[in-house]
Structures are given as structure tokens and as C-alpha cells.
Amino acid sequence: xxxxxxxxxxxxxxxxxxxxxxxxxxxxxxxxxxxxxxxxxxxxxxxxxxxxxxxxxxxxxxxxxxxxxxxxxxxxxxxxxxxxxxxxxxxxxxxxxxxxxxxxxxxxxxxxxxxxxxxxxxxxxxxxxxxxxxxxxxxxxxxxxxxxxxxxxxxxxxxxxxxxxxxxxxxxxxxxxxxxxxxxxxxxxxxxxxxxxxxxxxxxxxxxxxxxxxxxxxxxxxxxxxxxxxxxxxxxxxxxxxxxxxxxxxxxxxxxxxxxxxxxxxxxxxxxxxxxxxxxxxxxxxxxxxxxxxxxxxxxxxxxxxxxxxxxxxxxxxxxxxxxxxxxxxxxxxxxxxxxxxxxxxxxxxxxxxxxxxxxxxxxxxxxxxxxxxxxxxxxxxxxxxxxxxxxxxxxxxxxxxxxxxxxxxxxxxxxxxxxxxxxxxxx
Amino acid sequence: xxxxxxxxxxxxxxxxxxxxxxxxxxxxxxxxxxxxxxxxxxxxxxxxxxxxxxxxxxxxxxxxxxxxxxxxxxxxxxxxxxxxxxxxxxxxxxxxxxxxxxxxxxxxxxxxxxxxxxxxxxxxxxxxxxxxxxxxxxxxxxxxxxxxxxxxxxxxxxxxxxxxxxxxxxxxxxxxxxxxxxxxxxxxxxxxxxxxxxxxxxxxxxxxxxxxxxxxxxxxxxxxxxxxxxxxxxxxxxxxxxxxxxxxxxxxxxxxxxxxxxxxxxxxxxxxxxxxxxxxxxxxxxxxxxxxxxxxxxxxxxxxxxxxxxxxxxxxxxxxxxxxxxxxxxxxxxxxxxxxxxxxxxxxxxxxxxxxxxxxxxxxxxxxxxxxxxxxxxxxxxxxxxxxxxxxxxxxxxxxxxxxxxxxxxxxxxxxxxxxxxxxxxxx
Numbered sequence: 001x002x003x004x005x006x007x008x009x010x011x012x013x014x015x016x017x018x019x020x021x022x023x024x025x026x027x028x029x030x031x032x033x034x035x036x037x038x039x040x041x042x043x044x045x046x047x048x049x050x051x052x053x054x055x056x057x058x059x060x061x062x063x064x065x066x067x068x069x070x071x072x073x074x075x076x077x078x079x080x081x082x083x084x085x086x087x088x089x090x091x092x093x094x095x096x097x098x099x100x101x102x103x104x105x106x107x108x109x110x111x112x113x114x115x116x117x118x119x120x121x122x123x124x125x126x127x128x129x130x131x132x133x134x135x136x137x138x139x140x141x142x143x144x145x146x147x148x149x150x151x152x153x154x155x156x157x158x159x160x161x162x163x164x165x166x167x168x169x170x171x172x173x174x175x176x177x178x179x180x181x182x183x184x185x186x187x188x189x190x191x192x193x194x195x196x197x198x199x200x201x202x203x204x205x206x207x208x209x210x211x212x213x214x215x216x217x218x219x220x221x222x223x224x225x226x227x228x229x230x231x232x233x234x235x236x237x238x239x240x241x242x243x244x245x246x247x248x249x250x251x252x253x254x255x256x257x258x259x260x261x262x263x264x265x266x267x268x269x270x271x272x273x274x275x276x277x278x279x280x281x282x283x284x285x286x287x288x289x290x291x292x293x294x295x296x297x298x299x300x301x302x303x304x305x306x307x308x309x310x311x312x313x314x315x316x317x318x319x320x321x322x323x324x325x326x327x328x329x330x331x332x333x334x335x336x337x338x339x340x341x342x343x344x345x346x347x348x349x350x351x352x353x354x355x356x357x358x359x360x361x362x363x364x365x366x367x368x369x370x371x372x373x374x375x376x377x378x379x380x381x382x383x384x385x386x387x388x389x390x391x392x393x394x395x396x397x398x399x400x401x402x403x404x405x406x407x408x409x410x411x412x413x414x415x416x417x418x419x420x421x422x423x424x425x426x427x428x
Numbered sequence: 429x430x431x432x433x434x435x436x437x438x439x440x441x442x443x444x445x446x447x448x449x450x451x452x453x454x455x456x457x458x459x460x461x462x463x464x465x466x467x468x469x470x471x472x473x474x475x476x477x478x479x480x481x482x483x484x485x486x487x488x489x490x491x492x493x494x495x496x497x498x499x500x501x502x503x504x505x506x507x508x509x510x511x512x513x514x515x516x517x518x519x520x521x522x523x524x525x526x527x528x529x530x531x532x533x534x535x536x537x538x539x540x541x542x543x544x545x546x547x548x549x550x551x552x553x554x555x556x557x558x559x560x561x562x563x564x565x566x567x568x569x570x571x572x573x574x575x576x577x578x579x580x581x582x583x584x585x586x587x588x589x590x591x592x593x594x595x596x597x598x599x600x601x602x603x604x605x606x607x608x609x610x611x612x613x614x615x616x617x618x619x620x621x622x623x624x625x626x627x628x629x630x631x632x633x634x635x636x637x638x639x640x641x642x643x644x645x646x647x648x649x650x651x652x653x654x655x656x657x658x659x660x661x662x663x664x665x666x667x668x669x670x671x672x673x674x675x676x677x678x679x680x681x682x683x684x685x686x687x688x689x690x691x692x693x694x695x696x697x698x699x700x701x702x703x704x705x706x707x708x709x710x711x712x713x714x715x716x717x718x719x720x721x722x723x724x725x726x727x728x729x730x731x732x733x734x735x736x737x738x739x740x741x742x743x744x745x746x747x748x749x750x751x752x753x754x755x756x757x758x759x760x761x762x763x764x765x766x767x768x769x770x771x772x773x774x775x776x777x778x779x780x781x782x783x784x785x786x787x788x789x790x791x792x793x794x795x796x797x798x799x800x801x802x803x804x805x806x807x808x809x810x811x812x813x814x815x816x817x818x819x820x821x822x823x824x825x826x827x828x829x830x831x832x833x834x835x836x837x838x839x840x841x842x843x844x845x846x847x848x849x850x851x852x853x854x855x856x
Contacts, residue, residue: 065508073501080493084691122718263512290550
């Protein structure tokens with residue numbers, strides 16, 4: 001009988017050392033790799049009958065496809081052997097030079113040798129996390145912050161600490177307080193991650209004087225600034241202030257991307273870093289993807305060299321400005337007086353605050369029934385905060401669809417407020 | 429005076445918590461991110477006057493560029509809005525179906541839902557490491573093994589344990605012994621990583637019976653098998669045995685790539701995994717790159733749908749076979765009798781063993797002077813082993829250049845042997 005007893009089985013397994021179940025075979029960090037609420041939402045939001053104010057997909061209708069086809073075709077015909085071959089781990093030297101021209105529009109003077117081309121700026125976030133974050137290290141982020149960045153920091157087992165943000169972006173005094181508080185608790189702060197231009201998810205624009213103050217605080221405290229700038233060239237009303245990196249080349253890690261100014265399907269972004277960080281980032285990237293795609297990089301390089309890319313960005317701005325206006329007008333028209341929202345001067349997003357008794361995550365199914373989708377505020381916090389808020393994106397649908405969607409969503413919100421207050425009345 | 433003493437400075441820094449130097453600001457894993465010997469070698473090897481037998485760049489001269497240009501141009505004109513947009517984190521559903529057709533050539537029956545498209549198979553290695561490896565965990569690999577895989581395992585702080593390989597690939601009894609030895613030392617084994625077809629760097633082909641035996645050993649021991657198969661369709665003399673995944677869908681993680689069968693500049697590879705692993709890998713990939721490039725994926729999808737891709741692979745095989753033959757013939761002609769080498773039936777590489785007193789790393793500069801480059805054997809071991817060996821790749825140069833290169837290298841080797849033996853005579 002002894003050989004069938006559970007205990008002896010356990011011992012025998014222990015002796016062979018074979019793992020007993022799948023969970024035990026994963027790395028510790030894998031425990032946190034759970035599907036997010038936003039993932040299932042996007043599956044629903046992509047149905048054609050739903051007006052999606054959820055996604056951040058750029059609107060490519062202003063991009064002339066015949067021009068793109070001829071750029072790519074010429075590239076293969078004249079330089080196919082290079083475009084289809086492995087390339088440099090750091091990225092193609094020619095593209096890195098052209099990236100310097102793009103960044104010059106925001107006041108940055110850079111050396112192409114300090115640029116690492118990445119598979120979208122998401123990969124840059126991953127690589128920076130990889131070289132800096134040990135489990136338990138603190139990363140400071142705006143409150144709220146970009147969901148994709150939070151996911152990456154989480155995967156490297158960072159402790160994310162949110163720092164207050166208002167309509168003018170990150171609040172410097174709150175940053176000072178956070179640094180003191182975190183360090184008093186004996187934690188290491190690895191960097192401050194922020195999006196100074198038309199922030200995701202709030203649309204906030206950080207003014208020049210706050211940029212300077214935040215740079216000083218971080219320099220003084222020995223904390224790197226990770227400046228994520230996907231939307232800087234998408235200011236509708238006036239140009240954005242100079243990039244933070246323009247003012248500080250020693251302590252700022254700057255992330256850029258062509259996803260919003262050309263097209264995201266190419267997956268080309270970059271990091272511009274202090275020279276002391278470059279080597280480790282290149283090694284980390286080679287370990288992660290060997291090298292970025294020459295095919296995509298040289299397509300962008302040709303496009304930048306031969307096409308009027310500044311005009312193209314201006315066309316994108318026109319297209320998004322009309323949509324931003326449609327959203328702000330219809331929010332005014334259809335949302336209740338108790339709601340407030342940001343008025344972004346660029347980018348893709350409006351952040352809406354509802355009365356605190358509303359739970360936007362619980363409200364999602366009702367919105368879907370009303371054929372409109374948004375992202376609930378909690379997605380942009382590491383700590384469950386933001387239940388009363390929502391992110392609305394105006395980048396992708398037509399202005400008419402945006403109006404329809406905001407109207408429908410306004411109806412859902414009003415009903416929800418009425419339901420809550422009547423429930424409150426019954427209780428009291 | 430007290431405020432200038434080093435001790436009080438230290439205390440004051442400790443109080444503010446500001447890091448004292450850059451090294452302290454990095455994550456622990458970053459300490460191992462050091463440039464490899466192979467990196468500086470490749471910079472030299474790319475000079476036109478050098479015959480490079482070092483790199484593993486596929487030869488794209490058999491790929492008709494006008495055809496590729498028209499595939500890409502058609503894609504943008506007819507489906508540009510999708511090709512240039514963000515896509516699914518798991519990879520495009522259509523391409524995942526076509527990948528099943530490609531894998532069917534090696535006996536694999538797969539569900540497209542179990543495939544994750546990656547930025548080259550390097551990214552698959554990264555993701556697998558991410559979900560499995562805690563610092564100190566053991567990964568078993570062939571001795572020698574692919575340098576890029578070793579780099580990734582190292583970055584995740586795995587302990588790499590090499591398992592004996594002979595001309596027939598991994599030796600099953602050595603695998604059994606390694607498992608017992610590692611577990612006796614109290615270590616966790618996370619997976620066995622191997623390249624069964626035309627292995628990098630040796631060119632060894634694992635016969636069918638060993639495949640079955642290794643699968644049994646790993647299943648029994650509860651160790652996943654990571655089957656990396658970039659060269660499986662590049663058998664010159666006869667088709668490769670069925671993939672190991674064809675025989676075991678529960679315990680094998682299969683890695684494929686289009687880098688060698690179409691073109692590496694597209695950076696499209698994939699992992700076919702047991703269903704229980706898929707979700708975590710997709711989440712890890714989204715955190716790492718958000719999504720693979722639709723542009724590259726749909727280019728490949730069109731190519732597979734509209735072009736005679738099997739014939740194209742046959743053309744690649746013809747091209748490489750001539751080069752393999754040129755290399756083996758010239759090794760016979762120009763290398764000393766004391767050298768031995770593998771005779772690969774496919775792939776890109778020959779592995780050369782020299783007399784043990786030769787240090788191929790120290791010999792590199794002499795080879796460069798003789799205008800030929802190779803990769804020294806130590807690059808393929810995690811432990812400094814392999815000083816007497818070298819990897820020669822025959823994939824890229826013309827047969828004439830291969831002969832010139834092997835001739836020049838044979839001269840360097842003979843000189844080195846003569847120098848060593850005369851030094852030995854003087855000493856004795």
C-alpha cells in the first residue's frame with residue numbers, strides 16, 4: 001500500500017526534483033502577468049457598431065497611401081539587400097541622424113550616437129526598466145499615467161508611486177514631497193516617468209517654468225527623468241514648449257516615436273540617452289530583439305528624406321483639432337453639469353471627472369449597450385484610484401461619430417447619476 | 429571643519445538618499461550587460477576587404493527584389509490602413525494561420541491560437557526567459573550553443589549548464605546526467621534549450637531517435653523543451669526529421685522565424701507554445717513591444733499567399749549548398765591534418781576543432797591581418813570553454829570568397845601550430 005500514499009508520492013517527486021505544478025515553474029515576476037481590464041474592453045470596442053472613444057489608434061486617413069507605397073517600393077528596388085537584412089543593434093546610422101532633425105523641432109541638440117532605435121517607444125520603456133529596476137525599486141509617475149508604462153514597470157516588479165498632476169501637468173511641490181516620503185521609507189527611486197506634452201491620459205501640457213523646476217528637483221535628488229514624448233508635435237493651437245531634454249542632456253532620458261507622426265504599424269521609436277547609459281541599453285536591446293527592423297527604419301528614413309513630413313504632421317494636427325473640438329463641444333452639450341474635463345491643446349485624449357459616487361469600471365457594460373466605449377480611470381493608476389474618472393480619445397472616429405458617442409455616453413452618465421442619487425434618497 | 433569630512437558627506441548623502449555613482453543606480457542585472465568580444469569582431473568583419481566567415485547573415489541574392497517591391501507596394505495600396513496601424517499583441521490572425529502551414533512541412537499540427545508572433549525569434553527567447561527565469565535558475569543548453577540565446581539567459585541571470593553534444597547533436601545520456609547533477613545541487617531547471625536542425629554553431633543534426641529520447645527524458649523530469657528551429661527548412665541533401673514539437677505538443681515550446689527562409693530585415697519570428705503558457709507570453713510581449721509590426725507581418729502574409737515560397741526556399745538551399753561544399757572542400761585542401769570539422773547537411777555553419785594548444789580568440793587579430801574573420805569558440809560557451817574551436821559560416825560570401833577566406837585562415841592556423849610547437853621544442 002505504501003507506494004500509493006500521497007506523502008510518499010510527494011517525497012518521490014521531491015527527490016527527482018520535478019516541479020509539481022505549472023505555477024511553480026514560472027519565474028516570480030510571472031505571477032503579476034495577468035490580463036488587464038483594458039484588454040477585454042478593446043476586443044469589444046473594436047466592433048463596428050461601437051463608437052470607440054477607448055483606443056489610442058492614430059487616424060491614418062490623412063496619410064497618402066500611394067505615396068507610402070512608392071516610398072516602400074523604391075526602397076526595396078534600390079536598397080532591398082540592406083532593407084531586408086539584419087542591421088545594427090543600436091539602429092540604422094542614417095535614421096539616427098534624421099531623428100536628430102526631428103527632435104530639433106523641439107529644441108533638442110543631440111548626437112546620433114546617443115540614440116537607440118527601438119520597436120516602438122514601448123520597447124524603450126522595457127529596456128530602461130531592465131537596466132534600472134530591481135524588484136521593489138520605486139518609479140515616480142504622474143497621477144494618472146500611461147497604462148502601457150505602468151504595465152512595464154509592474155512587470156519589472158517596481159513599486160509605482162503616483163505624483164499629483166493638475167491641468168498644468170505634474171505639480172513640482174508634490175514631486176518634492178514624494179521624493180522625501182519615499183526616501184524616508186528607505187526605498188530607492190530609480191526615475192521619474194512623465195509625459196509633458198498632451199499627457200496620456202489627461203491631455204495636460206506642462207508649462208516651461210514647471211519643466212525647469214522639475215528638472216532641477218530631479219537633478220538635485222539624483223533621479224533620472226524619463227521624458228516620454230509621443231504627442232509633442234501634435235499641438236493644435238500653438239507649438240509645445242521645448243522638450244525637457246533640450247534643457248538637460250545629462251539627466252534626461254528622452255523617448256520619441258514615429259507612431260503618431262507617421263504610422264504605428266512600422267513600430268519605430270527611439271530613446272535619446274545620456275552617453276553613460278547607451279552601451280547597456282544597446283546590449284539590453286540586442287538581447288531582447290537582436291536588432292530593430294531595417295525594413296521599417298529605412299522606410300521611415302526614405303519618407304523623411306523625400307516627403308514633406310512637416311506638412312504631413314500639420315495635416316494630422318488639422319485632422320485631430322477638428323475631432324478635439326467635436327469632443328469638447330459635445331461634452332459641453334451632452335454631459336451633466338457635475339462632470340468636469342480637461343481641454344487639451346493637442347494629442348489624443350480628454351480626461352473626464354464624474355461625481356465621486358460613479359464607478360466608471362462598473363459603468364462600462366452600460367456604455368457598451370449604448371454603443372460607446374471608453375477606458376475607465378482605474379486603468380491609469382497602479383493603486384485602484386480613479387474610479388470616478390474616464391479617458392476619452394478623440395483621435396480615431398469621425399467628428400460625427402465622436403458627437404454620437406459622447407451623446408450616448410452622456411446619457412449613460414446622467415442615468416447613472418440619477419440612479420445613484422435616487423438610491424441615496426431611498427436609503428436616507 | 430566637520431562639514432568637509434568624508435564621513436559626514438557620506439552621512440548627508442545617505443540622508444538625502446541620493447545615489448553616489450552611476451553603477452549604484454542600475455539594476456543588479458545590468459552589471460552583466462558588458463560588450464561581448466563578438467561585437468567588436470563584427471565591426472571589423474564588415475569591412476569589404478575582409479572575407480567574413482563570422483556572421484550569420486542570410487544571403488539575399490536569391491530573393492527577387494522586384495517581386496518583394498511589388499508585394500509591399502500592393503499591400504500598402506490595398507490594405508495600408510491596416511498594415512500601418514497598431515495590431516494585435518499576439519500577432520496578426522491571418523499570419524498565424526499561414527505559420528501553421530509553414531510548420532506543417534516539419535510535421536507540426538498546430539492551432540493558430542497557440543502562436544505568438546515576435547520581433548524575430550530573439551524576442552521569443554527574451555519572453556520565454558522572462559516568464560521562466562528567476563536569478564540562479566538553471567537553463568540547460570547544448571555545448572556549444574547559440575551566442576544570442578546565451579546572452580539572453582545571462583541577462584535574466586540564469587545559470588547556464590552545457591550538455592554534451594556530438595556530431596549527432598545533444599547526447600541523451602549526458603542530458604540525464606546533467607539533470608541529476610543539477611538537481612542534486614538543489615537548483616531548479618527551467619528548460620532545455622536546443623537547436624535540433626543544423627545547430628548553431630556546429631551544424632549538427634539531431635536524428636529522430638534522439639529526439640524521441642530527449643523528449644521522454646524532459647517530459648519525465650518536468651522540464652520544458654525549447655526547440656529553436658531557424659534552419660529546419662534549409663536541409664541541402666534531404667529533408668530534416670520531423671520537428672520535436674510534432675511529437676510532443678504539451679512540453680515543447682517551438683521557436684520559428686522567417687529570417688532565414690524569407691528575410692531577416694522584416695524581424696518576424698514566432699513561438700508556438702502549450703496553451704497554458706500563451707497568456708503570460710502575450711502579456712510579456714505587450715509589455716515589451718506593445719505589438720509586433722503589422723507592416724512586416726502583412727508583408728510576409730502577402731508573400732506567403734501570393735508567391736511560390738517553397739520554391740524560393742529551394743533556391744536558398746541551392747545557393748547555400750554550393751557554399752557549404754566550397755567550404756568543406758577548401759577546409760580539406762587548406763587546413764592542417766590536426767584540425768577536424770563538422771560536415772553539416774544544411775544551415776549556415778561549420779565548427780572546426782584545432783589542436784588544444786591553439787587559442788582561437790588570441791588568433792583573431794592574425795586572421796584579420798590575413799583578411800579573414802571567424803567567431804572564436806568561446807563565444808558559444810557560458811564558461812570560457814572552447815578556446816581551441818571556431819565557427820565558420822558559409823552563408824554569405826560567394827564560393828570564391830569562401831575558398832580565399834578558408835585558404836588564408838588555413839595559413840594562419842598552420843603558422844600558429846608551427847609557432848606553438850617550435851615554442852614547445854625550445855622549452856623542452
